[in-house]
Amino acid sequence: MKKGYSGGSALPADKRAQLTRGTDNALNARVRMVRAGMLQNVWWQMVSVVVALAVLVSAVVVAYARTDDAGASGSFAAGSANSRLSIGLQLAPTNLDIRQTSGTALDQLLIGNVYEALLTRNEDNSVSPGLAQSWEVSADRLTYTFHLNSGMTFSNGDVLDSADVVWSIRSMMGGSLQGSSGLENFASVTAPDAHTVVLKLSKPYSQLLWNLSGRTGLVFDEKASASGASAASYDAKTQALGSGPYVLSAYEPGVSATLTARSGYWGEQALNRHAQVHTVVVKYFADPQAGLNAFTSGDVQVLAPISGNLTDAIKNDARFTFKTGEGTDKYVLAFNNKTGGGSASDGTAGVLKDKRVRQAIRYAIDEDAIIASRGGTDAALGGPIPSLDPGYEDLTGLYKTDLKKARALMAEAGYGEGTGRTLKLRLMYANTYPAEIGQQLRSQLARIGIDLDVQRVEFATWLSTVYKQRDFDLSMVDHNESHDFSQWANPDYYYGYDNSDVQKLYAQAMEAVTDSERDALLARAGRIVSEDAAADWIMNYRVVTAWDKRVQGFPLNMNQVNMPLWKVSLGEATVGSTPSEEGGAR
Amino acid sequence: MTGSFRRLRRILSRFALFLVMLWLVSVVIFLALRVLPGDVAAVVVGTNSTQAQYEAVRSELGLNDPLVVQYGRWMGQVLSSVWTGDLGTSLVTGQAMSARLASRAAVTFPLIVLSMVIALIFGIWTAVASLTSPRGWVRASLRVVSQVVGAVPALWAGLLLIVLFGRGMGMLGVLPAQGFSRASLVAALASLLLPALSVGIITGAQFFRYTRSALLDVEKDDYLTWSMAAGMTYPQAVRSTGLRLATPQIISVAGVTFASMITGVLTVETLFNLPGLATILLSDISERDLPAVQTELLLLAAFFLAVGFLIDVLHTWLDPRVSRGTMNGTQEVRA
Numbered sequence: 044m045k046k047g048y049s050g051g052s053a054l055p056a057d058k059r060a061q062l063t064r065g066t067d068n069a070l071n072a073r074v075r076m077v078r079a080g081m082l083q084n085v086w087w088q089m090v091s092v093v094v095a096l097a098v099l100v101s102a103v104v105v106a107y108a109r110t111d112d113a114g115a116s117g118s119f120a121a122g123s124a125n126s127r128l129s130i131g132l133q134l135a136p137t138n139l140d141i142r143q144t145s146g147t148a149l150d151q152l153l154i155g156n157v158y159e160a161l162l163t164r165n166e167d168n169s170v171s172p173g174l175a176q177s178w179e180v181s182a183d184r185l186t187y188t189f190h191l192n193s194g195m196t197f198s199n200g201d202v203l204d205s206a207d208v209v210w211s212i213r214s215m216m217g218g219s220l221q222g223s224s225g226l227e228n229f230a231s232v233t234a235p236d237a238h239t240v241v242l243k244l245s246k247p248y249s250q251l252l253w254n255l256s257g258r259t260g261l262v263f264d265e266k267a268s269a270s271g272a273s274a275a276s277y278d279a280k281t282q283a284l285g286s287g288p289y290v291l292s293a294y295e296p297g298v299s300a301t302l303t304a305r306s307g308y309w310g311e312q313a314l315n316r317h318a319q320v321h322t323v324v325v326k327y328f329a330d331p332q333a334g335l336n337a338f339t340s341g342d343v344q345v346l347a348p349i350s351g352n353l354t355d356a357i358k359n360d361a362r363f364t365f366k367t368g369e370g371t372d373k374y375v376l377a378f379n380n381k382t383g384g385g386s387a388s389d390g391t392a393g394v395l396k397d398k399r400v401r402q403a404i405r406y407a408i409d410e411d412a413i414i415a416s417r418g419g420t421d422a423a424l425g426g427p428i429p430s431l432d433p434g435y436e437d438l439t440g441l442y443k444t445d446l447k448k449a450r451a452l453m454a455e456a457g458y459g460e461g462t463g464r465t466l467k468l469r470l471m472y473a474n475t476y477p478a479e480i481g482q483q484l485r486s487q488l489a490r491i492g493i494d495l496d497v498q499r500v501e502f503a504t505w506l507s508t509v510y511k512q513r514d515f516d517l518s519m520v521d522h523n524e525s526h527d528f529s530q531w532a533n534p535d536y537y538y539g540y541d542n543s544d545v546q547k548l549y550a551q552a553m554e555a556v557t558d559s560e561r562d563a564l565l566a567r568a569g570r571i572v573s574e575d576a577a578a579d580w581i582m583n584y585r586v587v588t589a590w591d592k593r594v595q596g597f598p599l600n601m602n603q604v605n606m607p608l609w610k611v612s613l614g615e616a617t618v619g620s621t622p623s624e625e626g627g628a629r
Numbered sequence: 630m631t632g633s634f635r636r637l638r639r640i641l642s643r644f645a646l647f648l649v650m651l652w653l654v655s656v657v658i659f660l661a662l663r664v665l666p667g668d669v670a671a672v673v674v675g676t677n678s679t680q681a682q683y684e685a686v687r688s689e690l691g692l693n694d695p696l697v698v699q700y701g702r703w704m705g706q707v708l709s710s711v712w713t714g715d716l717g718t719s720l721v722t723g724q725a726m727s728a729r730l731a732s733r734a735a736v737t738f739p740l741i742v743l744s745m746v747i748a749l750i751f752g753i754w755t756a757v758a759s760l761t762s763p764r765g766w767v768r769a770s771l772r773v774v775s776q777v778v779g780a781v782p783a784l785w786a787g788l789l790l791i792v793l794f795g796r797g798m799g800m801l802g803v804l805p806a807q808g809f810s811r812a813s814l815v816a817a818l819a820s821l822l823l824p825a826l827s828v829g830i831i832t833g834a835q836f837f838r839y840t841r842s843a844l845l846d847v848e849k850d851d852y853l854t855w856s857m858a859a860g861m862t863y864p865q866a867v868r869s870t871g872l873r874l875a876t877p878q879i880i881s882v883a884g885v886t887f888a889s890m891i892t893g894v895l896t897v898e899t900l901f902n903l904p905g906l907a908t909i910l911l912s913d914i915s916e917r918d919l920p921a922v923q924t925e926l927l928l929l930a931a932f933f934l935a936v937g938f939l940i941d942v943l944h945t946w947l948d949p950r951v952s953r954g955t956m957n958g959t960q961e962v963r964a
Contacts, residue, residue: 137673137916138722143686145675219685224677280723295732296722297912298904326808333902336791337807503667503917510676524677 131343160260205234225259351418381539384516406449426573434565459492747829752836779834843875
């Protein structure tokens, strides 16, 4: 009936001739069809075909994608058997291989939940028994004897004993694994019997016990690890196999991870640790606003961190609790102490070697204004050691914002007011940190005659340009690790800070006999670094955690590094009144 | 006989061209990505690492091999994947690339298709109405509204939709606004609805303009006048004759839009936290997982080229004048 329109190419010659003179015929035919009520509109045909196709494609693809992924949905339920909690976090681990891959997102997800260390790290950054139920340190502080719990198993049923501990620690010795730097002065590790491990040092190292509560002290199943027998091996990048209270039951990189309470966990008796929530779904929201949306809509019941500025919108909501936790995040504005930055073309090469310029920058920066603009939850930090770390001392009084002093120091150094010379400096930092900070620093430093060129780049670019090639004047990073003062005692670190007094004090601190002696030495070293203006410490970033009031016991301090989930429980009052769950769709 | 032979030969030569283009694209992609500063090993070991840790990861990932070897390894993987379906594993996440891309495509493609459906229905319907509505103010306001809507960024539209309809936030909090649910087909479609609307309405406003101008072109050539002379009303003429003749133009635009939407839905995927192709591409680039990025870009390029090819085929099928032209027109002389 519509051949006149579509069948041109295959038509015999006479029909084609009819076509060219027969528009009338075609139109007449059309009118007849309208009269007969059988007009089939091309447009509607097309639309219905497209719709049918769309539904079909969606159905097929979604059905195909419906793998075992209960974990991606995040309902909230109390009650012990099917209790379920969803947690929203920001930074996702790149992969799960905790021995090869850096990033505290891995510590946060796996340590204390799936993997366990010889010792346990507490919320106040102290250590307590873990796989080792007790330990002794010899008088010369060179021999550590650990007594392991009995009856320990990995989640695959393998027994965990001293052989696994020795194997895990020895595998660190090549120096190529994450955490191996925590074994300074290491001499030997042996297992006199199945429940005892003896670790010997060549020189005292006061940080050893704390290190053994982190990556350095993690114990892996020798039999199931890649270099062991391959029969029971697992892929460490996409799977995790440990001795902890939870097992990793599903994992989608960058999106979510599902942890399920392990039945028959050895620590229920030995450590009195009972996982109370059966299923915990961790979801990653790179965009803070997306995380907030998920939290307020009930898709996640815990959100950490929540941006200080975003909390205003829901601060008065009675369903939620907000708390600020202590942490060891240090926003370090690093100076290139080694080359001194600057550029040869305008005669400023090495300008940051001039202590007066570094001091001027510290006086010019108004950290309180930056903190206030971010919602005021972060803490001022005047030196390299944060409040939860050994050797902390409040140094915020050292370089209180003082533009007069700053300008005077700049003039002495030959820049700024009166000299007619502007100092051009580059600040490079990763785009994972807010753009506003760069702009604030730029305008604050402009006040003392520094023209700051702010370059916000990808983290990988920052790593190669600043961290590896040391091609920078100023750089800003959130150094969130704890116990990381060694950076200032290592002239080869990217700060390039080389001060023999600091190095000596640090070495003494590491060999200190008592903790208080160590803390005093570190405090002295920290003060020198700050007085030297080796960097500016913009703030001690503090994580605000938001949770649904029915969630109890969620770790607060340092929860971006250490998030033991066995402590978390769900309010009993909520049984049978789970919120906003229609048909369990989400 | 000779006609279909010629068409077959044409298709084959275009296919050969398609392959050559793909190979060129692969070389360009490979070389261009090496210009990026930084490497995946540095990302993996991070800022508290020693040179030994960095070197160990580098050699494990094969980053010390000469470029030619790396290119050969990648091409070998891609070529063998044609029959094995195995695109290798991601350097960073250790996941199988094929499974990874499939699970992401399972979000992005339904999203694009849904957006396209919304855009086509919305765009074409309003374009027709803007010509045929008996009320002048409707015709005028449709034009203005589509201009305004077409200028809205998808990001803002998405935010607006979340504020209006997003569960937990919205005034009419009914629809999921975060993440992708695989619990059921209905849940999956529901989690795509708001993102698809925010892209679809805006793209629809663009379709409105294309469709409308295509319809006006048809009108200029007197097709509508002739149709009306044969007894159709003006709306009938626009709907049946006008749309029929404008279809090839609309298809061209729709095809290109469809292909470019793969990256076009990026902002929306981020806003609604959808685990789609765009987000994976971004994270792989930022982690410098170059083999993964290469493969993803190559597949996107292949998809783009394939859509272009399909549009051509559709064109000849939909517009009789095109195929007749190739049968006894200028092509004849060259052949």
